Amino acid sequence: MENKKKMHAAITAVGMFVPDKVLDNAYFEKIVDTSDEWIRTRTGIQERRMLENGATSDLATGAAKDLLTTYKINPEEIEVIIVATVTPDMFFPATACLVQDNIGAKNAWGFDMNAACSSFLFALQTGSGLIESGRYKKVLVIGADKMTSITDYNDRNNCILFGDAGAAVLLEPTTDLKYGFQDSLLKVDGSGRESLYMKGGGSLNPSSHETVDKNMHVIYQDGKVVFKAAVKGMADISYDLMEKNNLKGDDIAYLVPHQANLRIIDATAKRMGVGREKVMINIQKYGNTTSATIPLCLVEYYRDGKVKKGDKLILAAFGAGYTWGATYLVWSMD
Ligand code: COA
Numbered sequence: 001m002e003n004k005k006k007m008h009a010a011i012t013a014v015g016m017f018v019p020d021k022v023l024d025n026a027y028f029e030k031i032v033d034t035s036d037e038w039i040r041t042r043t044g045i046q047e048r049r050m051l052e053n054g055a056t057s058d059l060a061t062g063a064a065k066d067l068l069t070t071y072k073i074n075p076e077e078i079e080v081i082i083v084a085t086v087t088p089d090m091f092f093p094a095t096a097c098l099v100q101d102n103i104g105a106k107n108a109w110g111f112d113m114n115a116a117c118s119s120f121l122f123a124l125q126t127g128s129g130l131i132e133s134g135r136y137k138k139v140l141v142i143g144a145d146k147m148t149s150i151t152d153y154n155d156r157n158n159c160i161l162f163g164d165a166g167a168a169v170l171l172e173p174t175t176d177l178k179y180g181f182q183d184s185l186l187k188v189d190g191s192g193r194e195s196l197y198m199k200g201g202g203s204l205n206p207s208s209h210e211t212v213d214k215n216m217h218v219i220y221q222d223g224k225v226v227f228k229a230a231v232k233g234m235a236d237i238s239y240d241l242m243e244k245n246n247l248k249g250d251d252i253a254y255l256v257p258h259q260a261n262l263r264i265i266d267a268t269a270k271r272m273g274v275g276r277e278k279v280m281i282n283i284q285k286y287g288n289t290t291s292a293t294i295p296l297c298l299v300e301y302y303r304d305g306k307v308k309k310g311d312k313l314i315l316a317a318f319g320a321g322y323t324w325g326a327t328y329l330v331w332s333m334d
Contacts, residue, residue: 006132006134006175007131007132007134007173007174007175007177008128008131008132008173008174008176008177008179008180008181008182009127009128009130009131009132009139009171009172009173009174009180009181010171010172010173010174010179010180010181010332011169011170011171011180011298011329011331011332011333012071012170012171012172012332012333013067013070013071013073013169013170013333014067014070014167014168014169014170014295014298014299014302014303014333015063015064015065015066015067015068015070015167015168015299016063016066016165016166016167016168016295016296016299016300017059017060017061017062017063017065017066017144017165017166017167018049018164018165018166018286018296019049019050019051019052019059019164019165020049021049021050021051021052022047022048022049022050023047023048023049023050023163024046024047025039025040025045025046025047025160028156028159028160031153031159032153032154032155032156032159032160033156034156034160039160042261042263043160043161043261043262043263043283043287044261044262044263044265044281044283044284045160045161045262045283045284045287045288046284046285047284047285047286047287048162048163048164048285048286048287048288048289049163049164049165049286049289050148050163050164051146051148051164054146055089055146055149056083056085056087056088056089056095056144056145056146056149056166057083057089057095057098057099057102057144059144059145059146059164059165059166059292060083060085060095060098060099060142060144060166060168061098061099061102061103061166062166063142063144063166063167063168063292063295064081064099064102064103064140064142064168065102065103066168067140067168067169067170068103071170073138073170075103075104075105075106076104076105076106076107077107077138078103078105078107078108078138078139078140078170079107079108079109079136079137079138079139080108080109080110080127080130080136080138080139080140081096081099081100081105081108081109081110081139081140081142082096082110082111082112082113082123082126082127082139082140082141082142083095083096083099083110083111083112083113083123083142083144084112084113084114084115084119084120084122084123084141084142084143084144084291085112085113085114085119085143085144085145085290085291086114086116086119086145086150086290086291086320087145087146087147087149087150087290088112088114094110094111094112095112095144096110096111096112097110099142105140108140110140113126115188115319115321115323116196116290116319116320116321116323117258117260117288117290117291117293117317117318117319117320117323118186118258118317118318118319118321118323118324118325119143119290119291119319119323120141120143120291120292120293120294120295120317121184121186121294121315121316121317121325121326121327122186122323122325123141123142123143123291124141124169124171124181124184124315124327125181125184125186125325125327127139127141127171128171128180128181130171131171131172131173131181132173132181134173137172137173138170138171138172139170139171139172140168140169140170140171141168141169141170141171141295142166142167142168142295143166143167143168143289143290143291143292143293143294143295143296144165144166144167144291144292145164145165145166145289145290145291145292146164147162147163147164147219147288147289147290148162148163148164150198150217150218150219151218151219152215152218152219155218157221157223158218158219158221158223160287161260161261161287161288162219162287162288162289162290163286163287163288163289164289165286165289165292165293165296166292167292167295167296167298167299168295169295169298174332178310178330179309179310179330179331179332180329180330180332181327181329182245182328182329182330183241183244183245183327183328184241184325184326184327184328185237185240185241185244185325185326186323186324186325187233187237187322187323187324187325188321188322188323189321189322190321190322191322192229192320192321192322193320193321193322195221195222195225195226195229195320195322196219196220196221196222196226196319196320196322197219197220197320198216198217198218198219198220199211199214199216199217199220200212200214200216200217201216201217227261227263227264229318229322230260230261230264230318230324231264231267231268233318233322233324234257234258234264234268234316234317234318234324234326235267235268235270235271235272236271237316237324237325237326238255238268238271238272238314238316238326239271239272240326241314241326241327241328242272242314242328245328247312247314247328248273249272249273249274249275249278250273251312252272252274252278252312252313252314253278253307253308253311253312253313253331254278254279254280254301254307254311254313254314255268255269255272255274255278255279255280255313255314255316256280256294256297256298256313256314256315256316257269257279257280257294257315257316257317258288258293258294258316258317258318258319259281259282259283259286259287259288259289259293259297260283260288260293260318261283261288262281262283262284264318265279265281265283266279268316272314280297280298280300280301281297282296282297282300290319293317294315294317298313302331302333307331308331309331309332309333309334310330310331311330311331312328312329312330312331313328313329313330313331314326314327314328315327315328315329
């Protein structure tokens, strides 16, 4: 690990927002041909949340407000807002603009980041770079997705997987290089684009009666192909990042994996030599919330007193694109 940086980006505040409405597995038994038993054993999911009224900016704003009020931070101090999402309220303006207005961050600029299920890791790398440049002191990184807005509730392969949530972290500089963002490996491979994507609504297939009739505005996924690619991608890159930083399984306090399927999580942990007790898991409560899964885990485990200052964490994700990556950070909050 090259430690030439003068400062690291450290997480100094966290927040989250999940909508109240719960969709349990029994709900899906009523609408498609499935069973609670199948969903639990094949995915690990028991419940997920649905935002009934509102959009992704509301999930992101909820998380940002939770962070700002919990830590009594004046929104005018926020300099940059990055919203990681695949379900922006609109093509434009960016969801970050809507969040900026909602929270009164009068002095911020910002943008959205779309790397599918890896969006939060890509945003965290970008936000950390802005901090390390020395130019910014408060960067808000939010992962938020209203996945229920692009889920086909007639497709039993996919509808059981996804839910809505938002979670946020604040990045600030630390000159104590033991803490904060240490390293990351990130990748894209667009040859995987047709295994997991939304076919319609973009410039390739603009919205029309035909795209609606052909059901092109929902998630399309070849689950088996993505499953295999995700296991290999997440496990390999986490292993490579650990090797690069001379880390063994025992050095790691937690693996923080993207929550897409409990079997993918278990396979990644096994490859890294990390036991289940050292893996952050909340997929049973929320399903796959895409950009929100990793920060949501961080917030919940921290608030439960399970993450301590100095803990070494490996964050890992895999998603559409393909996109994937792993991030090594040392927890910096008391
Ligand atoms: N209830 C009951 N049966 C279902 C079902 C459901 N909700 N969904 C699929 N099945 C059926 C399939 O139709 C198939 O039946 P068949 O053998 O008669 O064709 C059978 O279960 C097995 O399907 P398969 O695709 O092999 O299941 P799986 O074990 O691969 O699990 C996923 C399916 C989608 C859960 C799994 O592939 C997965 O998690 N993929 C990756 C998802 C992901 O991570 N996406 C986000 C990006 S990281």
